[in-house]
Amino acid sequence: MEIETNFSQISPPNFDGENYQLGAARMETYLEALDLWEAMEEDYEVPLLPTNPTMAQHKTHKEKKTWKAKDKATLLATVSTTIFTKIMSL
Template identity: 55%
Template sequence: MEESSLTVAPSILDGDNYETWAVRMTVHLQALDVWEAVEENYEVPPLGANPTVAQMKLHKERRTRKAKAKACLFAAVSPSIFIKNHEN
Protein backbone atom coordinates (compact mmCIF):
# COMPACT_ATOMS: atom_id res chain seq x y z
CA MET A 1 0.00 0.00 0.00
CA GLU A 2 1.32 3.43 -0.91
CA GLU A 3 1.87 5.81 1.97
CA SER A 4 0.16 9.18 1.73
CA SER A 5 2.23 12.28 2.41
CA LEU A 6 -0.84 14.44 2.96
CA THR A 7 -0.86 16.33 6.23
CA VAL A 8 -3.42 18.94 7.10
CA ALA A 9 -2.05 22.06 8.72
CA PRO A 10 -3.71 23.12 11.96
CA SER A 11 -5.66 26.32 12.24
CA ILE A 12 -3.88 29.62 12.88
CA LEU A 13 -3.37 30.60 16.52
CA ASP A 14 -5.30 33.83 16.96
CA GLY A 15 -5.20 34.26 20.73
CA ASP A 16 -8.63 32.78 21.44
CA ASN A 17 -8.09 29.19 20.29
CA TYR A 18 -4.93 28.09 22.09
CA GLU A 19 -6.30 24.86 23.59
CA THR A 20 -7.51 23.36 20.32
CA TRP A 21 -4.59 24.83 18.35
CA ALA A 22 -2.04 23.26 20.73
CA VAL A 23 -3.57 19.78 20.41
CA ARG A 24 -3.78 20.04 16.63
CA MET A 25 -0.27 21.46 16.33
CA THR A 26 1.17 18.67 18.47
CA VAL A 27 -0.40 16.02 16.26
CA HIS A 28 0.64 17.89 13.11
CA LEU A 29 4.28 18.08 14.24
CA GLN A 30 4.22 14.42 15.26
CA ALA A 31 2.90 13.47 11.82
CA LEU A 32 5.76 15.39 10.23
CA ASP A 33 8.24 13.62 12.55
CA VAL A 34 9.53 16.89 14.02
CA TRP A 35 7.84 16.85 17.44
CA GLU A 36 11.08 15.70 19.12
CA ALA A 37 12.71 19.02 18.21
CA VAL A 38 9.96 20.90 20.06
CA GLU A 39 9.51 18.58 23.02
CA GLU A 40 13.20 18.23 23.79
CA ASN A 41 14.12 21.78 22.69
CA TYR A 42 17.61 20.59 21.88
CA GLU A 43 20.41 22.70 20.50
CA VAL A 44 22.37 21.31 17.58
CA PRO A 45 26.04 21.73 18.47
CA PRO A 46 28.56 22.26 15.69
CA LEU A 47 30.30 19.22 14.31
CA GLY A 48 33.72 18.49 15.74
CA ALA A 49 36.87 18.02 13.71
CA ASN A 50 36.85 15.03 11.35
CA PRO A 51 33.25 13.85 11.91
CA THR A 52 32.19 10.45 10.71
CA VAL A 53 29.58 10.06 7.98
CA ALA A 54 27.08 8.90 10.63
CA GLN A 55 27.78 11.99 12.76
CA MET A 56 27.33 14.29 9.76
CA LYS A 57 24.06 12.57 8.85
CA LEU A 58 22.70 12.84 12.41
CA HIS A 59 23.77 16.49 12.63
CA LYS A 60 21.97 17.33 9.39
CA GLU A 61 18.83 15.41 10.42
CA ARG A 62 18.61 17.16 13.80
CA ARG A 63 19.25 20.60 12.26
CA THR A 64 16.65 19.99 9.54
CA ARG A 65 14.08 18.64 12.01
CA LYS A 66 14.47 21.71 14.21
CA ALA A 67 14.12 24.09 11.24
CA LYS A 68 11.00 22.29 9.98
CA ALA A 69 9.37 22.45 13.41
CA LYS A 70 10.13 26.16 13.71
CA ALA A 71 8.76 26.86 10.22
CA CYS A 72 5.52 25.01 11.04
CA LEU A 73 5.07 26.92 14.29
CA PHE A 74 5.80 30.30 12.71
CA ALA A 75 3.34 29.60 9.89
CA ALA A 76 0.57 28.64 12.31
CA VAL A 77 0.56 31.83 14.37
CA SER A 78 -1.30 34.99 13.37
CA PRO A 79 0.97 37.88 12.36
CA SER A 80 -0.09 40.04 15.32
CA ILE A 81 0.75 37.32 17.86
CA PHE A 82 3.97 36.43 16.06
CA ILE A 83 5.20 40.03 16.12
CA LYS A 84 4.17 40.53 19.76
CA ASN A 85 6.00 37.38 20.91
CA HIS A 86 8.96 37.80 18.59
CA GLU A 87 9.72 41.24 20.04
CA ASN A 88 9.94 39.87 23.61
Template identity: 50%
Template sequence: MEPDTQTSFSHLPPPVFDGQNYQAWAIRMTVHLEALDLWEAVEEDYDVTPLPANPTAKACLFSAVTSTIFTIIMNISSAKDIWDYLKKEYEGNERTKNMQVLNLIREFEMMKMKDSETIKDYSDKLLAIANKVKLLGKDFSDERIIQKILVTLPEKYESKISSLEESKDLSDISLAELLNAFSSKSKEDL
Protein backbone atom coordinates (compact mmCIF):
# COMPACT_ATOMS: atom_id res chain seq x y z
CA MET A 1 0.00 0.00 0.00
CA GLU A 2 1.32 3.42 -0.97
CA PRO A 3 1.67 6.01 1.81
CA ASP A 4 -0.68 8.96 1.57
CA THR A 5 1.54 11.67 0.13
CA GLN A 6 -1.12 14.37 0.26
CA THR A 7 -1.99 15.78 3.64
CA SER A 8 -5.07 17.85 4.18
CA PHE A 9 -4.41 21.44 5.15
CA SER A 10 -7.76 21.56 6.93
CA HIS A 11 -6.25 19.40 9.68
CA LEU A 12 -3.72 22.08 10.55
CA PRO A 13 -4.90 24.40 13.30
CA PRO A 14 -5.22 28.08 12.44
CA PRO A 15 -2.69 30.52 13.91
CA VAL A 16 -4.04 31.81 17.24
CA PHE A 17 -4.22 35.58 17.77
CA ASP A 18 -3.67 36.78 21.35
CA GLY A 19 -3.91 40.51 20.76
CA GLN A 20 -0.20 40.91 20.02
CA ASN A 21 1.65 41.11 16.69
CA TYR A 22 -1.44 41.55 14.53
CA GLN A 23 0.52 41.97 11.28
CA ALA A 24 2.16 38.54 11.48
CA TRP A 25 -1.10 36.86 12.52
CA ALA A 26 -3.02 38.55 9.67
CA ILE A 27 -0.55 37.22 7.08
CA ARG A 28 -0.67 33.69 8.52
CA MET A 29 -4.46 33.75 8.84
CA THR A 30 -4.94 35.04 5.29
CA VAL A 31 -2.85 32.14 3.96
CA HIS A 32 -4.76 29.70 6.18
CA LEU A 33 -8.13 30.93 4.88
CA GLU A 34 -6.87 30.95 1.28
CA ALA A 35 -5.75 27.33 1.65
CA LEU A 36 -9.25 26.42 2.82
CA ASP A 37 -10.73 28.42 -0.07
CA LEU A 38 -12.47 30.71 2.42
CA TRP A 39 -10.62 34.00 1.95
CA GLU A 40 -13.22 35.39 -0.47
CA ALA A 41 -15.87 35.11 2.25
CA VAL A 42 -13.77 37.37 4.46
CA GLU A 43 -12.76 39.73 1.69
CA GLU A 44 -16.11 40.05 -0.08
CA ASP A 45 -18.50 39.45 2.86
CA TYR A 46 -20.66 36.57 1.71
CA ASP A 47 -21.86 33.49 3.56
CA VAL A 48 -20.19 30.18 2.88
CA THR A 49 -22.43 27.14 3.11
CA PRO A 50 -21.09 25.14 6.05
CA LEU A 51 -19.90 21.68 5.14
CA PRO A 52 -19.08 19.08 7.80
CA ALA A 53 -15.45 18.68 6.70
CA ASN A 54 -15.00 22.29 5.58
CA PRO A 55 -15.25 24.94 8.30
CA THR A 56 -16.64 28.32 7.42
CA ALA A 57 -14.46 31.40 7.44
CA LYS A 58 -16.24 32.67 10.56
CA ALA A 59 -15.56 29.38 12.37
CA CYS A 60 -11.91 29.59 11.34
CA LEU A 61 -11.65 33.12 12.70
CA PHE A 62 -13.34 32.11 15.96
CA SER A 63 -10.90 29.23 16.41
CA ALA A 64 -7.93 31.45 15.59
CA VAL A 65 -8.23 33.83 18.54
CA THR A 66 -7.81 33.47 22.29
CA SER A 67 -10.91 33.18 24.48
CA THR A 68 -10.53 36.82 25.56
CA ILE A 69 -10.66 38.07 21.98
CA PHE A 70 -13.39 35.56 21.10
CA THR A 71 -15.72 37.12 23.68
CA ILE A 72 -15.19 40.48 22.00
CA ILE A 73 -15.96 39.24 18.46
CA MET A 74 -18.51 36.48 19.16
CA ASN A 75 -21.52 38.68 18.36
CA ILE A 76 -20.16 40.02 15.07
CA SER A 77 -22.26 38.54 12.29
CA SER A 78 -19.97 38.01 9.30
CA ALA A 79 -16.40 36.88 8.67
CA LYS A 80 -15.65 40.16 6.88
CA ASP A 81 -16.94 42.22 9.81
CA ILE A 82 -14.85 40.14 12.23
CA TRP A 83 -11.75 40.61 10.06
CA ASP A 84 -12.37 44.34 9.68
CA TYR A 85 -12.89 44.73 13.44
CA LEU A 86 -9.66 42.89 14.29
CA LYS A 87 -7.76 44.90 11.69
CA LYS A 88 -9.10 48.24 12.95
CA GLU A 89 -8.59 47.34 16.60
CA TYR A 90 -5.14 45.74 16.47
CA GLU A 91 -3.27 46.79 13.33
CA GLY A 92 -2.94 50.39 14.43
CA ASN A 93 -2.97 53.54 12.35
CA GLU A 94 -0.04 54.94 10.39
CA ARG A 95 1.14 57.07 13.32
CA THR A 96 1.13 54.08 15.68
CA LYS A 97 3.01 51.95 13.15
CA ASN A 98 5.61 54.69 12.64
CA MET A 99 6.15 54.92 16.41
CA GLN A 100 6.56 51.14 16.59
CA VAL A 101 9.09 51.28 13.74
CA LEU A 102 11.03 54.06 15.49
CA ASN A 103 11.13 52.07 18.73
CA LEU A 104 12.29 48.96 16.90
CA ILE A 105 15.01 50.87 15.04
CA ARG A 106 16.13 52.41 18.33
CA GLU A 107 16.29 48.93 19.86
CA PHE A 108 18.27 47.71 16.82
CA GLU A 109 20.74 50.60 16.99
CA MET A 110 21.28 50.24 20.75
CA MET A 111 21.86 46.49 20.62
CA LYS A 112 25.36 45.24 21.26
CA MET A 113 26.65 41.70 21.22
CA LYS A 114 27.42 40.30 24.66
CA ASP A 115 30.71 38.48 25.22
CA SER A 116 28.82 35.34 26.25
CA GLU A 117 26.58 35.46 23.16
CA THR A 118 27.18 33.55 19.92
CA ILE A 119 27.10 35.35 16.58
CA LYS A 120 24.10 33.19 15.63
CA ASP A 121 22.13 34.26 18.73
CA TYR A 122 23.07 37.90 18.19
CA SER A 123 22.14 37.84 14.50
CA ASP A 124 18.84 36.10 15.36
CA LYS A 125 17.96 39.01 17.67
CA LEU A 126 18.82 41.54 14.97
CA LEU A 127 16.82 39.60 12.36
CA ALA A 128 13.81 39.40 14.69
CA ILE A 129 13.79 43.20 14.98
CA ALA A 130 14.28 43.64 11.21
CA ASN A 131 11.39 41.27 10.49
CA LYS A 132 9.10 43.20 12.86
CA VAL A 133 9.98 46.40 11.00
CA LYS A 134 9.21 44.70 7.67
CA LEU A 135 5.86 43.46 9.01
CA LEU A 136 5.00 47.08 9.75
CA GLY A 137 5.54 47.86 6.07
CA LYS A 138 8.97 49.50 6.20
CA ASP A 139 12.14 48.45 4.39
CA PHE A 140 15.03 47.00 6.36
CA SER A 141 17.92 45.73 4.27
CA ASP A 142 20.15 42.76 5.00
CA GLU A 143 23.06 45.10 4.27
CA ARG A 144 22.12 47.12 7.34
CA ILE A 145 22.10 43.96 9.48
CA ILE A 146 25.47 42.87 8.05
CA GLN A 147 26.99 46.27 8.84
CA LYS A 148 25.56 46.18 12.36
CA ILE A 149 27.03 42.73 12.98
CA LEU A 150 30.47 43.65 11.63
CA VAL A 151 30.64 46.96 13.52
CA THR A 152 29.40 45.67 16.88
CA LEU A 153 31.22 42.35 17.17
CA PRO A 154 33.45 42.17 20.25
CA GLU A 155 37.19 42.63 19.83
CA LYS A 156 37.85 38.88 20.01
CA TYR A 157 36.42 38.61 16.46
CA GLU A 158 38.78 41.17 14.88
CA SER A 159 41.10 38.53 13.38
CA LYS A 160 38.13 36.66 11.89
CA ILE A 161 36.80 39.89 10.36
CA SER A 162 40.25 40.68 8.92
CA SER A 163 40.63 37.25 7.33
CA LEU A 164 37.09 37.53 5.97
CA GLU A 165 37.94 40.94 4.46
CA GLU A 166 40.95 39.38 2.72
CA SER A 167 38.95 36.50 1.25
CA LYS A 168 35.68 38.26 0.34
CA ASP A 169 34.32 41.62 -0.71
CA LEU A 170 32.37 42.56 2.41
CA SER A 171 30.36 45.17 0.53
CA ASP A 172 28.91 42.35 -1.58
CA ILE A 173 28.49 39.58 1.01
CA SER A 174 25.06 38.17 1.84
CA LEU A 175 23.87 37.72 5.40
CA ALA A 176 23.83 33.93 4.97
CA GLU A 177 27.43 33.99 3.66
CA LEU A 178 28.56 36.12 6.60
CA LEU A 179 26.93 33.86 9.18
CA ASN A 180 28.26 30.73 7.46
CA ALA A 181 31.77 32.21 7.37
CA PHE A 182 31.70 32.90 11.10
CA SER A 183 30.14 29.50 11.77
CA SER A 184 32.90 27.70 9.86
CA LYS A 185 35.60 29.86 11.44
CA SER A 186 34.22 29.02 14.91
CA LYS A 187 34.43 25.30 14.08
CA GLU A 188 38.02 25.70 12.83
CA ASP A 189 38.99 27.33 16.13
CA LEU A 190 37.77 24.35 18.19
Protein backbone atom coordinates (compact mmCIF):
# COMPACT_ATOMS: atom_id res chain seq x y z
CA MET A 1 0.00 0.00 0.00
CA GLU A 2 1.43 3.36 -1.03
CA ILE A 3 0.95 6.30 1.33
CA GLU A 4 0.37 9.65 -0.37
CA THR A 5 2.04 12.66 1.23
CA ASN A 6 0.49 16.09 0.89
CA PHE A 7 3.50 18.35 0.24
CA SER A 8 1.74 21.44 1.58
CA GLN A 9 1.81 19.78 5.01
CA ILE A 10 5.60 19.67 4.98
CA SER A 11 7.12 22.57 6.90
CA PRO A 12 8.82 25.19 4.74
CA PRO A 13 12.58 25.62 5.12
CA ASN A 14 13.62 27.97 7.92
CA PHE A 15 16.03 30.82 7.15
CA ASP A 16 17.90 32.29 10.11
CA GLY A 17 20.14 34.71 8.21
CA GLU A 18 23.02 32.28 7.78
CA ASN A 19 24.13 30.76 4.46
CA TYR A 20 21.84 32.70 2.11
CA GLN A 21 22.68 30.59 -0.98
CA LEU A 22 21.56 27.38 0.73
CA GLY A 23 18.41 29.02 2.08
CA ALA A 24 17.54 30.48 -1.33
CA ALA A 25 18.00 27.13 -3.07
CA ARG A 26 15.84 25.37 -0.48
CA MET A 27 13.11 28.00 -0.76
CA GLU A 28 13.10 27.89 -4.55
CA THR A 29 12.71 24.11 -4.48
CA TYR A 30 9.93 24.34 -1.89
CA LEU A 31 8.01 26.96 -3.90
CA GLU A 32 8.46 24.95 -7.10
CA ALA A 33 6.96 21.91 -5.39
CA LEU A 34 3.94 24.01 -4.37
CA ASP A 35 3.66 25.41 -7.92
CA LEU A 36 4.31 28.93 -6.60
CA TRP A 37 7.78 29.63 -7.97
CA GLU A 38 6.56 30.95 -11.34
CA ALA A 39 4.63 33.74 -9.60
CA MET A 40 7.73 34.66 -7.62
CA GLU A 41 10.07 34.54 -10.60
CA GLU A 42 7.86 36.64 -12.87
CA ASP A 43 7.34 39.37 -10.27
CA TYR A 44 4.21 40.53 -12.01
CA GLU A 45 1.72 43.16 -10.94
CA VAL A 46 -1.88 42.12 -10.43
CA PRO A 47 -3.83 44.72 -12.43
CA LEU A 48 -7.24 45.93 -11.38
CA LEU A 49 -10.17 44.25 -13.07
CA PRO A 50 -11.70 46.21 -15.93
CA THR A 51 -15.30 47.39 -15.86
CA ASN A 52 -17.61 44.45 -16.62
CA PRO A 53 -14.90 41.75 -16.56
CA THR A 54 -15.46 38.36 -18.13
CA MET A 55 -15.50 35.18 -16.06
CA ALA A 56 -12.07 34.30 -17.45
CA GLN A 57 -10.70 37.68 -16.32
CA HIS A 58 -12.19 37.13 -12.85
CA LYS A 59 -10.57 33.69 -12.65
CA THR A 60 -7.15 34.90 -13.82
CA HIS A 61 -7.24 37.88 -11.46
CA LYS A 62 -8.12 35.68 -8.48
CA GLU A 63 -5.41 33.12 -9.34
CA LYS A 64 -2.70 35.78 -9.63
CA LYS A 65 -3.72 37.41 -6.33
CA THR A 66 -3.76 34.01 -4.62
CA TRP A 67 -0.31 33.05 -5.96
CA LYS A 68 1.21 36.32 -4.77
CA ALA A 69 -0.40 36.00 -1.33
CA LYS A 70 0.78 32.39 -0.95
CA ASP A 71 4.32 33.35 -1.98
CA LYS A 72 4.46 36.20 0.52
CA ALA A 73 2.97 34.12 3.34
CA THR A 74 5.37 31.26 2.69
CA LEU A 75 8.42 33.53 2.57
CA LEU A 76 7.51 35.37 5.76
CA ALA A 77 6.74 32.12 7.56
CA THR A 78 10.24 30.83 6.86
CA VAL A 79 12.33 33.59 8.39
CA SER A 80 13.36 33.99 12.01
CA THR A 81 11.75 36.66 14.19
CA THR A 82 14.84 38.85 13.89
CA ILE A 83 14.79 38.77 10.11
CA PHE A 84 11.01 39.23 10.00
CA THR A 85 11.37 42.38 12.11
CA LYS A 86 14.03 43.72 9.72
CA ILE A 87 11.78 43.03 6.71
CA MET A 88 8.82 44.77 8.32
CA SER A 89 10.90 47.84 9.12
CA LEU A 90 11.84 48.35 5.46
